[in-house]
Amino acid sequence: MDLSYGAEYERFRQEVRAFLGDRWSPDWRRDPGRIAEFRRQATERGYLFRNIPRRFGGSEQPPDVLRAQVIAEEFTRARAPMEPPGNGVRMLVPTLLECGAPWQQERFIPPTLRGEIDWAQGYSEPGAGSDLASVRTRGELVGDEWVINGQKIWTSNAQNCQYMFALVRTEPDAPKHQGLSYLLLDLRQPGVTIRPLKMITGQSGFNEIFFDDVRTPADWIVGKRGEGWQVSRATLKHERSAIGSAETYLQQFDKLVELAREVSRDGRPAIDDPLIQDRLAEIEGYVVAHKYSTFRQLSMSVNGRDPGRVSYMNKLVGTEIGHRIAALAQELIGADSLIMPTYERGHGVGNERWMNQFFGSLGVAIAGGTSNIQRNIIAERGLGLPRDSAAGGGA
């Protein structure tokens, strides 16, 4: 057991750090041109898109979880941009790499990596949340085009997306799971109506999208007709593993301790209150356990060993920690919880910013499969309990 990274990785860290010092300044954070150029250079050096072939614009590096970890640490510290956020890089590219036709890979992956095109996710519908196989949006092949009618929901950032990848029912007579296809389509066409959904926070991050005779070429299908369910599950796997990092919670926890030092209770600093100390330490137990649990999983993966059932639990562990932090933060900020936080990224915002963390902790329990879906996965894959015929229970 050795928690240092070892000489090789520390050399690598110096290399990354030097690169960042040379090629990046946090002042460029809102300059898309600089960002694109920086990403190009970072990819050339093998720091970004490590598991994507060079021919598609990736850096095609051998798998090395520790290098990836060092890169993430140093980029975070330098506040430098990593891979572009969004569904394109996170979900569509892995799906195309696994199931896409060669022309699809060549045409869509490179500009997606360069951040030139953004993708909306078209999975959920008002009647199909956790239960994606209930999708009702229909696609009909008319000549050499799919004609699509229906509605999607919970697509994030759709206003800014040029394309969508979507689950569409193309085989209405087939059994539920075998009637879907995975289609790509251009959102910038007549018949597409995008309606922002305002969220609990007052911000609008998600949309409803309505399709009225929307068209896409016959070969903009990933996998075969009726294989959409399986193709989408390849992506869901990527989505699930992408959520949740112990580092986030460690940082939140450190800020929580700072908060307890700053605020007063009963006329004294909250940090001196034995009740607050106990609650902080209680949360710290969970946070530190999660931290070393993820270290353990990471190391075991590197060593080719199976980290066991805990690997199914990371998201739920994080969700619970987020709840605990939100509850104590509300206690600490007191009357500031009555104030609606603004969403500016500046530093002038008061303690009510913790209410963003509160709403975020609520959202995490819902996003990417509700906590009930997570519990099903843990019970079935982690603990080996039998699948239920009705496998649901989320919302």
Place this chain on the structure above:
Amino acid sequence: MDLSYGAEYERFRQEVRAFLGDRWSPDWRRDPGRIAEFRRQATERGYLFRNIPRRFGGSEQPPDVLRAQVIAEEFTRARAPMEPPGNGVRMLVPTLLECGAPWQQERFIPPTLRGEIDWAQGYSEPGAGSDLASVRTRGELVGDEWVINGQKIWTSNAQNCQYMFALVRTEPDAPKHQGLSYLLLDLRQPGVTIRPLKMITGQSGFNEIFFDDVRTPADWIVGKRGEGWQVSRATLKHERSAIGSAETYLQQFDKLVELAREVSRDGRPAIDDPLIQDRLAEIEGYVVAHKYSTFRQLSMSVNGRDPGRVSYMNKLVGTEIGHRIAALAQELIGADSLIMPTYERGHGVGNERWMNQFFGSLGVAIAGGTSNIQRNIIAERGLGLPRDSAAGGGA
């Protein structure tokens, strides 16, 4: 809203108190003869067996929840015995009153009320816990006798019981729920083997009972052949409503506060520790809510109003309160939780007596239907959620 009992009931209280002063001394608590005589007199006065007809030895009083409450309060205060404990009075007598043949009522109810015969409950089996319809103990009518073979479990106090009321499968070819009969049988016969089950506490309160060609007369059946399931559910209803009283938890809570005054933490009285104060007050919130919730239910019943869904929740509410008290008590008694409590009723026992409350709180979650069964009942009857085809989930 008036939390006093009013003049009429206060007069009644004085009457009960005077009776107890005249006719009862706590010194008689271990004297069966005195107890039996006292119960006879108290029944004559209308204080015991209030809803049982006089012809069976009851006092046949008009329903009056408040009088019942006053009686319970005064008997408890005087440490005087109320109705004999055990399954006979609590479960069999109501069942016979509802479903029994006249000769069964006449023969069995009076001596049961007098405490002359005790009854064992024969419902659960190793393969049939929450799911009583799975009972496999078989009864076959041979001539004018039932011949019974099989096994029962979780019968309490069976060594001291003369009779048992049991669910027995008499119609093996009928559907599961329609194949059972409700039989009475004499346990003092060859072929009955009683094996005490030692519990987590080291005490043995429950038994396994094995039947090997055990016999009972053909007419010792309550209800008709195949109606045992419905007959037993009449009794289950009585069992569920009998469990749980806010008074118990109020008393436990008061003792918990006393405990916090007596023990030290960090070299100071625990009661001064803000953390302990907070946990006490947190529990008190639940305890006081439960207290007035039961007051509310009681009063509404008296007034002929429906107290609503909360009436299905009392047991689970009590179970949760018991857990909370057990957890804080363990914190307070510290190293005394390492000691196995003895079960003497004396006052010399140390703080480890709280471990009895801990084990008790574990047992409550299991007894009379597990907490999961309670949750099903709350969800279905209280909240109107649909019944599941597989209605289980307990153990």
Place this chain on the structure above:
Amino acid sequence: MNFDLDEQQTALQNTVADCLAQQLDTPRLLAVVNGDDGHDAALWRTLGELGVFGVTVPEAWGGTGLGLLEAALIAEVLGSRAAPGPFLGQVLTALAIAEGGTDAQRERWLPRLARGEAIATLVLGEPAERWQPDEWTLPAADRLAGRKTHVLYPWLADVMLVGTAGGGLMLVANGEGIDVERIPCLDPTRRLGHVTFTGAPAEPLAFDGARLRDAALVLLAADAFGGARRCVDMAVEYALGREQFGTVIGRFQAVKHQLANMATDVEPAQGLYWYAAHAFDAVAEDAARMAALAKAHIAERFLQAARGATEAHGGIGYTWEYPLHVWVKRAVFDRAYLGSPTIHRRRSARLAGWTSAA
């Protein structure tokens, strides 16, 4: 013993419930939520006509002369429907004036308050969490000068009930020497502003600030109970209507048990707020402690139920147009306003004499 509502109380609660069920549908609620003012003047008038604001006003001044219990029963209904507006200050200012005012003060304010024609608000909080009467520092004076915070709808108020150093109360008619600063509010149905007094004329009122605080805690507890139960109901209703995997999700055992746990956590609290209100009216020695315990306990139940209901809804519960978020935010309000649960549990512990020093 009769720990139940009488016919008048039941009728009162039903009347208000029926009125809100008819009038305050989701579009109308969202209109207030999206509006600048967080107030629905027409609804306020309707409630005034129903006699909601006269509940603590003696009959001689146009009210029904009932107690805090009746006010709390109404607060439960308002909480259940997420009714917006300055109800809290309205009925409690009336209560304080009725019990502690001079005849002139009563004459001037009570009839108009009872009808809802004048609006009253409580001016209690001070910066740095100084919610409690023994923490107030604003000097009592003929002309007030100083800063108070987190006042409900001060811009609407015709009269303010102001807590002063030492735990006393003063009456201030809105007018000169009062600066109001509106703040962005998390709860869109209970809007707040800070108030700075710069020489506002004030009259003393013979009503104890601590007793006023206790009454406010009871009303917040009642509001929280109503909100919490409504969250359970919304989650149940959603579970009965929402289909997944070919069946309503309310048939999934995990969902059923989560809802059962939520309901079981919430339901008994009705008895707690009833008793806290009753104690305020009739059991003096329990009043302060039960108010603290009820507010602490029920506000936590509400927030937990609101959180649970959101999770039970999934994505839709996170949107603005589905109104569940309003209850989430009311839960945050009820929890924080006038001090957090741990603060009131600590007060309750002190009131119970939980100390070795006693």
Place this chain on the structure above:
Amino acid sequence: MNFDLDEQQTALQNTVADCLAQQLDTPRLLAVVNGDDGHDAALWRTLGELGVFGVTVPEAWGGTGLGLLEAALIAEVLGSRAAPGPFLGQVLTALAIAEGGTDAQRERWLPRLARGEAIATLVLGEPAERWQPDEWTLPAADRLAGRKTHVLYPWLADVMLVGTAGGGLMLVANGEGIDVERIPCLDPTRRLGHVTFTGAPAEPLAFDGARLRDAALVLLAADAFGGARRCVDMAVEYALGREQFGTVIGRFQAVKHQLANMATDVEPAQGLYWYAAHAFDAVAEDAARMAALAKAHIAERFLQAARGATEAHGGIGYTWEYPLHVWVKRAVFDRAYLGSPTIHRRRSARLAGWTSAA
């Protein structure tokens, strides 16, 4: 970075696990549970032959010279199997003598301790919850006089490691001047007695009592993790085997989710005890705090898992013959021994400098 076990560590843990899986079946465990002594001498010999007790003894004295991490890995397995006996004192007395003893002390005790031929125990606690080194009051002296409490198996011990006023440690060979009073123990697999010294000859040992306490907290945390995970496993196994309503109860979604929640509460704790043990061996500045945090956190997880497993079992889990109750009682032990979770969280807060005074 490699936060994983090496081959030797994995092999060590597997060896002990295999041995206990073979030897300590339920009848044998219940025999110890029902016995007077709470000890299984044959099992103890077997473990000694496997090298379990030599893990903290340098090779020169017959051990394997490993660290607390390896001892903790063994403790996890012992916890998982509810192995009875005085393991805690055995390996920690050896650790203390190895690091702080004179050559004479090492020579006298380490070889026999490593083989398990001699038994050692920790004599730390004092009346009124004085578990921590800075609370000990027994005067350090050539001949000890005073009372210590809650000592594991003092009647079996050949040598005692005794905490004295000021937080120091002394070695006492069992013999004159030691009175042992056995007490009725809740945990039948870790039996306790109180010890009164009446002039027992004692030798100083140059090892810090606080560091010994930290090591003990880590081993208790490891034991608790093993026990907690075992409770989850027993509940899962039971749910897979038990039929109700015509199907295994593990198919009921409510049961599945309860078990998923239990497992999710427990599993990450493995990383916490690993790190606490590693910190003891290699990261001095984290050692004390992580030991406190690990013991507090994991002991609570264990008790919760034990409680959950009992409920998941229903009646059978409440019986003596089904051994689940042994883990329930071990959870109570791990929670209370050497101080409760809130005590250690408070210590952890102090060690973290969570105070405005700093």
